[in-house]
Amino acid sequence: MADLFFYGTLRHVPLLACVAGTELLRHEPAVLPGFEAFLVKDANYPGLRAAPGAGAPGILVRGMSDEAVARLDYYEGGHGYVLEPRDVETENGPVTALVYLPTRDFADGGPFDLMAWQDRWAQINLFAAQEVMAQYGLRPAAEVMARYPMILTRATARANAQAGGPVTLRRATRPGDVVVDDQTQPYARFFAIEDYKLRHRRFDGTMGPQLDRAVFVSGDAATVLPYDPVTDRVLLVEQFRMGPLARGDAQVWSLEAIAGRVDPGEMPDQTARREAVEEAGLTLGALHRVHGYYPSPGAKTEYLYSFVAECDLPDSAAGLGGMPGEGEDIRSHVLPFDAAMELLAAGEIENAPLILSLYWLAAHRDKLRARS
CATH class of the missing domain: 3.10.490.10 (Gamma-glutamyl cyclotransferase-like)
Structure with missing residues (x-):
């Protein structure tokens, strides 16, 4: 004692x-x-x-x-x-x-x-x-603490999730609706894999059988599509992506909105502004929230906050950027809004946050242009 x-x-x-x-x-x-x-x-x-x-x-x-x-x-x-x-x-x-x-x-x-x-x-x-x-007795402290920055990022996402969202049509989660019988973390580095043995209440009111489910755990992220309402142009970023490579896609470079993880203690709008500077050297003006959403809730914890931002987009905004220390190699493209929508219609834009943001901009573009 x-x-x-x-x-x-x-x-x-x-x-x-x-x-x-x-x-x-x-x-x-x-x-x-x-x-x-x-x-x-x-x-x-x-x-x-x-x-x-x-x-x-x-x-x-x-x-x-x-x-x-x-x-x-x-x-x-x-x-x-x-x-x-x-x-x-x-x-x-x-x-x-x-x-x-x-x-x-x-x-x-x-x-x-x-x-x-x-x-x-x-x-x-x-x-x-x-x-x-949870790793006490399983992994050395030095090994666990070496990835503490990412642990904090995942913890920030869990803290953000505590507020929950509105419940009108969907079932409200109540105490006892989900029972976790066992939880392990077989892998954890930049991302983590967690394996759950759990039971949850069924729609008929009974508890279902035990399920074994794995989930890919990451932090929250923010995306932002820069838009110049005066010139009616958007800025897209292009970079190599592991997802298409691991899937076996013939094309491994992706057209996207600016994006980055929400750092510990950071608000999503702060993330959007920081990433715009880091990836494209842009200072954003007014931010417009597109939506907050789970891109793949069946297997991933990732939650995205998407924005459209008003800003000046001169020809010089196109070019190379990113954080070399983080392995980023990013090319920016400035193009007319209609040209971006043509890329979307042709299937060259396959990135979900960018697709969602372009459709939001299509619905609100006239209003933004009228105010500029």
């Missing part, structure tokens, strides 16, 4: 309970004297540094089991923290407790504000911790 002091994101008790594997976490406020927590630059977690005269606020949890500490070591060790004993101050006097201290120096990103972190990151980090801790 051990007493542990937490000064960072594990002060969020639901996250701490997930990592420690227990709901019985009686805790009390405490302070680590001579130290201060700070936000790590370009991250969503704090570092800790010596600061004479300061004190890092946190919580003290007494009597944690060996198993709980082992789980915490798996999680925090993977992030580069180690346990060391330190004296902390409580309302009833000093107590010696174990504290996770960073093993390397971090760049300062400003003060760490737990309330601000909870508002933006608590749900995302909780989903990420659930995926990490």
